[in-house]
Amino acid sequence: MPELPEVETIRRSLLDLVGTTIDTATFSAVAPVKHISAAQLQMALAGQRLMALERRGKYLLFRLSSDNALILHLGMSGRIRRVTDDAPAPKHTHMTLQLSNGCALRYVDARRFGVITLATHALQNPYLANLGPEFDDPQFTAVAFIAQCRRHPNLSLKMALLNQWIVAGLGNIYVCEVLYEAGLNPTRPIASTTETELTRVHAAIRAVLTRAITHGGTSLRDYEDSWGQKGGMKAHLQVYGRDGESTLDGRGSVVRIVQQGRSTWFAPEIQK
DNA sequence: GCGATCCTGGCC
DNA sequence: GGCCAGGATCGC
DSSP states (O other): OOOOHHHHHHHHTTTGGGTOOOEEEOOTTOBBBOOOOOOHHHHHHHOEEEEEEEEETEEEEEETTSSSSEEEETTTTTTEEESSSSSOTTTEEEEEEEEEEEEEEEEEESSOEEEEEBBGEEEEHHHHHHOOOTTOOOOOHHHHHHHHHHHHHTHHHHHHSSSSSSSSSOOHHHHHHHHHTTOOOTBBBBBGHHHHHHHHHHHHHHHHHHHHHHHHOSSSSOOTTTTTTOGGGGGEEEEEEETSSBOTSSSSSSSSEEEETTEEEEEEETTT
């Protein structure tokens, strides 16, 4: 479900918990814990102080006093909720962190496409190993972006932005929005694009993600931050989910196509 | 590259 | 019952 802006919004909603200690960590029998057993992870988390909360692409990183980091990915349906009472855990609660301030964090993920894992110091973890740069990294320049794109000439623009190695954090919503803003057809292969066009894509990535974070992400169905607050970016989407309608700004009409099994929305008259 | 696959749930 | 869903990996 969540892309970079949603994960970033969740991260910010958790920042007041930095400095608290994880008293206990418990897992469901089918928790999507990877590369370590739930029992080992439970031991690695108990008694740990939460030193910092970071984000890498769509991954949320809980830095621990042991120098390890708890890594969470929310997949399609993952949510993180905080609770201060002892209300029963909702269905599909796969991890509960009981914190020293009396608050508990719940990781809820119906489809279990998410990931719960542990990284050692320096964030050694296979899930983070092949991630591309952050969109706001000073080293993520238009020149660097174009150079990475040119290594994959056969990829369509849609697929190039959706994989996580050219730039990290984009998902289906924001890829559609970025390509609308750049005025490019999502089916265009990288090889057919000019430097100018890719420079526009680079600028659009930065603009769209920044705007989405400002609005607290996009709540289509069930995305909320850890307080249960929905994001307001949906009201600003130009093309995503609007097949048969006009773009939000009224400049064109939106169609839906399918690329490698994923829906793409775009406005053919505007995106060439 | 492309489709299949991992899952559950909501909607038509 | 069928289709769709904010993701990513793994085959051929």
